[in-house]
Amino acid sequence: MQHTLYPNIDELLTPAALSRLTGQSITAVQSHPLEAFYNKSGSRLLAVETNGGDGPRYILxxxxxxxxxxxxxxxxxxxxSVGLWQYGILDRxxxxxxxxxxxxxRDGDGWAILMQDVSRWMLxxxxxxxxxxxKFLAAMAALHATFLNDPALKDPNLNLCTTRHVYTVFGPETGRRELGRGDEVxxxxxxxxxxxxxxxxxDVVNIVVPLVNDPTPLCNALARYPFTLVHGDWRHANQGLIREDGKQRTxxxxxxxxxxGAPAIDIARYLGTNSALFPVSKEKCINYYxxxxxxxxxxxxxxxxxxxxLELALLGGFVQDGWAIVLKATTWDITAHQRDHWxxxxxxxVEQVRTGAKWL
Incomplete structure (x- = not known):
């Protein structure tokens, strides 16, 4: 099922539109800027309150x-993110x-995404x-099984990331291009x-650094295997648990x-970003998934x-997040209390890099 974009925020946030979208009686709408610590991409957030603060609350x-x-x-x-909603992928x-x-x-030259306020259920x-x-690993497996080799993911209207994007978004070229534009990342x-x-x-530097600058060999190697819908940023700040109809959902x-892309791209990101929070080893996470x-x-x-x-994606996990893992292990203040872990x-x-390189 395809959805229609509202032409602007003003039309989206009318009481009539919100009542129709949510099935609840909305008589008044107010919004104000919202700060989120883990919002690292530069996107902007508004808290949307309804009925003088007595109605449902949303995030724009x-x-x-x-x-x-x-x-x-x-x-x-x-x-x-909008395309996945607009062309019905999120419905599936x-x-x-x-x-x-x-x-x-639409929001001028940009876009706006109206979401339920799920902040109290986030990790x-x-x-x-x-x-x-x-629960998270089972949900990840369910996502990947649902979309395995699904031709709908090849729709150019979705404009999904390429695997090259996956492995260059946090690369030095991005860092140089974005330096001085106001973000610390x-x-x-x-x-x-x-x-x-x-x-x-x-030996590890000689594997990683060329791939960080040009991940083509890694992308070509992963392209030999089945693909699915990969979320791409499966980290604690994007994860939560909510109970609905007696069931806990992710x-x-x-x-x-x-x-x-290959299913294990998600598990690699999950392991790289959430590592310090796990109750079990990374091997047990992989085996359960x-x-x-x-x-x-x-x-x-x-x-x-x-x-x-799997082994290629774990190599790729370091090509994507190695910069952060090394910082956390050495100089990054925000993880100083977890230095031994990192x-x-x-x-x-390092061992995953060595293991994965044989498949290139």
């Missing part, structure tokens, strides 16, 4: 190439996942419980990749880095593609 996310550096880095000239997500999007609108930066970790990207050269063994926000995916795919699942795409984590990723 504004995105534009003018202020969102990740959109610029991934060639997102049509807002893929498995029942385990809630995306929160209600409607979308804090705190240890993840075992049962919750399993590009500077951190450059610092991290410089540290990679001095902190890693020479909230998964921010689809701006979505791509059609694998079992869930195999169960859902049945005879579509095969070790002949599973293992190579130093051990860095050693783990």
């Amino acid at each position: 996310k504004g995105v534009s190439l003018d202020w969102d550096w990740q959109m610029r880095a991934t060639g997102d000239h049509s807002c893929r 997500l498995p029942s385990k996942i809630r995306h929160g999007v209600i409607a979308c609108a 804090p930066y705190a240890p993840i419980r075992k049962q919750h970790n399993k 590009p500077q951190r990207i450059l610092e991290g990749w410089e540290l990679v050269k001095s902190e890693l063994p020479a 909230i998964l926000l921010d689809w701006q880095l979505a791509t059609a 694998r079992k869930q995916l195999a169960r859902r795919l049945g005879n579509q699942f095969d070790e002949s593609w599973w293992q190579p795409q 130093q051990a984590d860095l050693h783990w990723w």
Whole structure:
């Protein structure tokens, strides 16, 4: 089912439109700017309150190439988060996942995404419980099984990230291009990749640095294997859990880095960004996800593609996030209290790089 974009925010946020969209009686609408610590792309947020604060509350996310550096880095000239809603892909997500999007609108040269306010159900930066970790991994497997080799993902209207975008969005070229435009992340990207050269063994540097600058061999290798809808940014700040109809469901926000790619691209990102919060080892996370995916795919699942795409994607996980992992292991103030963990984590990723390189 396709959805129609509202022509502007004013029409989207009328009481009549919100009443129609939500099935609730909305008589008045107010909005004000909202700050979110983990919003690192440059997008802008509004809190939308209704009925004088007594009605339902929503979040309006504004995105534009003018202020969102990740959109610029991934060639997102049509807002893929909006496209996934507009062309019905989000409607097809498995029942385990809630995306929160209600409607979308144009906003001048940019776009606006109206979402349910799910802030109270989102994960804090705190240890993840075992049962919750399993919920997330099962939801990830359900997503990947639902869209395995789905030709709908090839629709150019979606303008999904390419795998090249996946592995260059946090690369040094992006850092150099975006430096001085007001966001701290590009500077951190450059610092991290410089540290990679001095902190890693020479053989690993010789694998990683060429791929960071040109991931073509990695992209070509992954293209040999099945593809699915990859969320692309499966980290704690985009994850939550909500109970509906007696069942706990995964909230998964921010689809701006979505791509059609190998399933394990998501598990690699999940491991790289959430590592310090896990209740179990990364190996146990991978094994649980694998079992869930195999169960859902049945005879579509095969070790002949599973293992190579996993090992390549783990190599890719470091090509994507190695800058941050090295910073967390060495100099980044925000993770100083977890330094020992990230130093051990860095050693783990070094071995994944060596293992994955044989498939290039």
